[in-house]
Amino acid sequence: MSSRNKILKVQKLLKEKKLDFWLIVTSELKDIHSPWILGTKCHTRHAVVIPSDGSPSVMIAEMEAPMVKKAKIFKENEVYTYESPDDFINFLKEKLTEKGDSPRIAINYVDDLYKGGEETINYLLHGDFLELTKIVPKANFVSAQEILYTLRAVKDDDEIKLHKKAAEITIKAVKHAIEHIKPGVTEAEIAAEADYIMKKYGAEPGFDTIVAAGPNSADPHHNTSNYRIEKESLIIIDLGAKYKFHTADMTWTVYLGDNPSEKIKHMYSVVKEAHDKAIEAVRPGIEAWEIDKTARDYIYANGYSAKEFMHSTGHPIGIHVHDVGPAFTEKEKSKRALIKLEPGMIMTVEPGVYIQKIGGVRIEDDVLVTKDGHEVLTKTPEELIKL
Incomplete structure (x- = not known):
């Protein structure tokens, strides 16, 4: 969906929920919704005000205003x-009181964050919130969580096409990277090769590329380092291109x-086998925890336990690597595990087994939920690649 259509959809949702505004206030790329709505990345402090009716507006530093205008x-x-x-303050005061002194304003934070999750909505900083309470002291601030869930959880055809392009570039990057793996090369050098390909094809790394070699592969979120890769060792490469x-x-283990x-x-x-x-x-209608249970039961039945498989089986993905929506995890661990899958959701499936001092294996693909089942958007190898 185009950003202008997103704005129209936000306005419709604001009216339904009897809210006056959706407000983004941010700087230094702290809120992913800003570039998603503006169509460009802005670093200076800025505000995006979308009213329930009428024209949206942006307040931004002079040096970045041309970029916003060029995004059209x-x-x-x-x-x-x-x-x-x-x-800046006077702009916010004027815009946010156009509907009266006590507006209802949706802002980007999450209720029940620790139990419910959805960290990728929780972007408003406390300092900004304190300023807003001074600028509009009678405002009723509420979470934008429901609005953003509706906007982000289910992707439309245009968004699916963009994700497929991101997946295509990611596959190019990992194939290029593994060509450079040899004894003595560092994890960081392999990550750099992958990042180079992502940028070469018009994308950028959507998160820090993980290259975890040998014993480091036993740590699911290993920080890529200058560790030199040795012969006869496992290497996990977890990467993702961000395209528009x-x-x-996607994760390959070689x-x-x-x-x-x-x-x-x-x-x-x-x-x-657990991954497959x-x-x-x-498929549509299944609760997220059931996907996790399918993978987890198979792994546990084959000699491993929660000690070796200590993370969830997957997560939603979209404008953030961990997007809003269902979580493929055990149902007692998150409310999001109870969410049913819907056509248009894109999820990762990424079971793993990790044994300290030996290494780890993780296999991850992006999967689109379709009307009739699913479509795999990335494709990991059927067999262990030996280099």
């Missing part, structure tokens, strides 16, 4: 600039050498 989502007369903090604000997420141990071969085969079974279960 906001009209020329909807883009305002400021020279001083007072200009849409992020893919082996440098000719003789993986029986333990490593067993780890890979179990994870791959979980994907096969993806």
Whole structure:
């Protein structure tokens, strides 16, 4: 959906919920909704005000106003600039009180954050909130969570096309990266090769590329380092290209050498089968926890436990690597595990097994929920690649 159509949809939702405004106030790329709506990244402090009816508006520093105008989502007369903090404050006061002194304003935070999750909505900083309470002291501020869930959880055809392009670039990047794996090369060098390809094809890394080699592969969120890759070791590569604000997420596990141990071969085969079974279960109407249970039951039945598989089976993906929507996790661990899948949702499926001092295996694909079942948007290898 175009950003202008997003604005129209937001206005419809605001009216339904009897809200007066959706407000984004941010700086230094702290809120992903700003570039998603504006069509460009802005670093200076700025505000996006979308009323329930009438024209939206942006207040931004003079140096970045031309970028917003060039994106052609906001009209020329909807883009305002400021020279001083007072200009910014007065703009907010004027816009946010157009409907009266006690407006109902949706802002980007989450109710029940620790139990419900949805961190990728929770972007308004406390300092900004305190300023807003001074600027509009009688305002009733509410969470924009429901509005953003409606906007982001289910992707339309245009967004699915962008995700497919991001996935295509991600596959190019990982294939290029593994060509450079050899003894003595560092994890950081392999990550750089992947990042280069993403940028070469018009994208950027959607998150820090993970290259975890040898014993480091036993840590699911290993920080890519200058560790030198050794012969006869597992290497996990977790990466995702962000293309026009849409992020893919894929993980390959490869082996440098000719003789993986029986333990490593067993780890890979179990994870791959769990991955395949979980994907096969993806369809509309199923609750998210059931996908996790499909993968988890298979892994546990084949000799592993929660100690070796300590993360969820997958998550929604979209404009953020961890998007809003269902979570493929155990149902007692998150309310999001109870959400039913709908056509248009894009989820990762990424079971793993990790054993300290030996290594880890994670296999991850992006999966689109379709009307009749699912479509795999990325494709990991059927067998363990030996380099």
